[in-house]
Amino acid sequence: MANMYCVKCRAKREDANAQPVTMKNGKPAMKGKCPVCGTAMFRIGKA
Numbered sequence: 001m002a003n004m005y006c007v008k009c010r011a012k013r014e015d016a017n018a019q020p021v022t023m024k025n026g027k028p029a030m031k032g033k034c035p036v037c038g039t040a041m042f043r044i045g046k047a
């Protein structure tokens with residue numbers, strides 16, 4: 001579960017299916033999808 005911010009809804013969303021990813025600079029991030037509108041969400045740092 002990751003707390004993320006959807007820029008389209010302008011609201012905080014939780015994505016149970018968020019996936020941990022590594023950015024190009026080697027830092028951890030989380031990639032998810034807004035459960036309400038389906039917009040991709042991205043969050044820097046671990047969940």
Ligand SMILES: [Zn+2]
Binds near residue numbers: 009034037
């Ligand atoms: Zn949304």
